[in-house]
Amino acid sequence: MPDPVLSVRGLTTEFVTPGGVVKAVTDVSWDLYPGETLGVVGESGSGKTVTAMSILGLVPCPPGRVVGGEILFGGRDLLTLPEKSLRRLRGREIGMIFQDPMTSLNPVLTVGDQIAEALRLHDRELRRDDARHRTIELLTSVGVPNPEVRYDQYPHEHSGGMRQRAMIAMAIANNPTVLIADEPTTALDVTIQAQVLDVLRTAQEKTDAATVLITHDLALIAENADRVVVMYGGKVVEVADxxxxxSACRHPYTLGLLSSLPRLDIDVEQLEPIPGSPPDLIDLPTGCSFHPRCRVSKGREICRTEVPPLRDVGPGALSACHFAEEVPAEMAVVSGELGTAGS
Incomplete structure (x- = not known):
């Protein structure tokens, strides 16, 4: 394996609130390798976005604080860089595509001026006319029609899909080494989702950037990711290709996510949701945080009392489950149940 372009090591991020300390991210570790797309998946509140914000130094302080870990990029620990150095890095070496472009784009500046600003911020010698020309090229590359006209329009004059394309253009403007896409298609209908994902793949190919794709949508993961990090309760619970x-996940939470997906190859009367609710990050359950919702635990004491380590369970695969070896068999049982549900 080549050296990773980005390594997250033991990242822990908390938020101090009147109700207590929210343990948003706890001891998160993963690697991103050149040219790959790493999918980060989990329910809302699992820590996906906070991990991305911690990487970029965008966690608001207060109430947020990164209390431990390392984020290694280009031989530097981003957590120790001064704010001025982080600003130079953001947008030039690491590009970010935010979830909601309507709140991420400045409503009082034209879309074109905002992209051009990202170019000139990292290249002080770039002339205004040249920045405009480059911005129009970027808008064309991400499929924005009539880019010369769209350049001078404001965000509210663009559709959701057009705004997301503009965000992608801004993210790739300086040919970054890493792209982080945080729920890039959540607010879009299915047809526009597919178009935006095609644009994102094309942008990744043009820049040769390694990509972190953050989503709760396993269908997007199946279609776009090379490896997957599954998060639950602020922790990484599974990593695998x-x-x-x-085909053979090794954590009960991943199994629950897969069981709740609609499928076209099996006749199913009703989907099987994960029982219960995500954990309270102020007051996490003892032991494995997933055990109250787990179909593999079966009430065993070790699940209630001991936190499972993230351990090797196969080539390139990690699982934070005391009984990871039992999950594939349980997956086969679930598939069999689903297969007979409609018969």
């Missing part, structure tokens, strides 16, 4: 995740 995308084929292994869908």
């Amino acid at each position: 995308v084929f292994s995740i869908f």
Whole structure:
């Protein structure tokens, strides 16, 4: 394996609130390798976005604080860089595509001026006319029609899909080494989702950037990711290549996510949701935080009392489950149940 372009090591991020300390991210570790797409998946509140914000130094302080870990990029620990150095890095070496472009774009500046600003911020010698020309090229590359006209329009004059394309253009403007896409298609309808994902793949190919794709949508993961990090309760609970995740996952939470997906190859009367609710990050359950919702635990004491380590369970695969070896068999049982549900 080549050296990773980005390594997250033991990242822990908290938020101090009147109700207590929210343990948003706890001891998160993963690597991103050149040219790959790493999918980060989990329910809302699992810590996906906070991990991305911690990488970029965008966690608001207060109430947020990164209390431990390392984020290694280009031989530097981003957590120790001064704010001025982080600003130079953001947008030039690491590009970010935010979830909601309507709140991420400045409503009082034209879309074109905002992209051009990202170019000139990192290249002080770039002339205004040249920045405009480059911005129009970027808008064309991400499929924005009539880019010369769209350049001078404001965000509210663009559709949701057009705004997201503009965000992608801004993210790739300086040919970054890493792209982080945080729920890039959540607010879009299915047809526009597919178009935006095609644009994102094309942008990744043009820049040769390694990509972190953050989403709760396993269908997007199946189609776009090379490897997958599954998060629950602020922790990483499984890491594996995308084929292994869908064919023989090794954590009960991943199994629950897969069981709740609609499928076209099996006649199913009703989907099987994960019982219960995500954990309270102020007051996490003892032991494994997933055990109250787990179908593999079966009430065993070790699940209630001991936190499972993230351990090797196969080539390139990690799982934070005391009984990871039992999950594939349980997956087969679930598939069999689903297969007979409609018969």
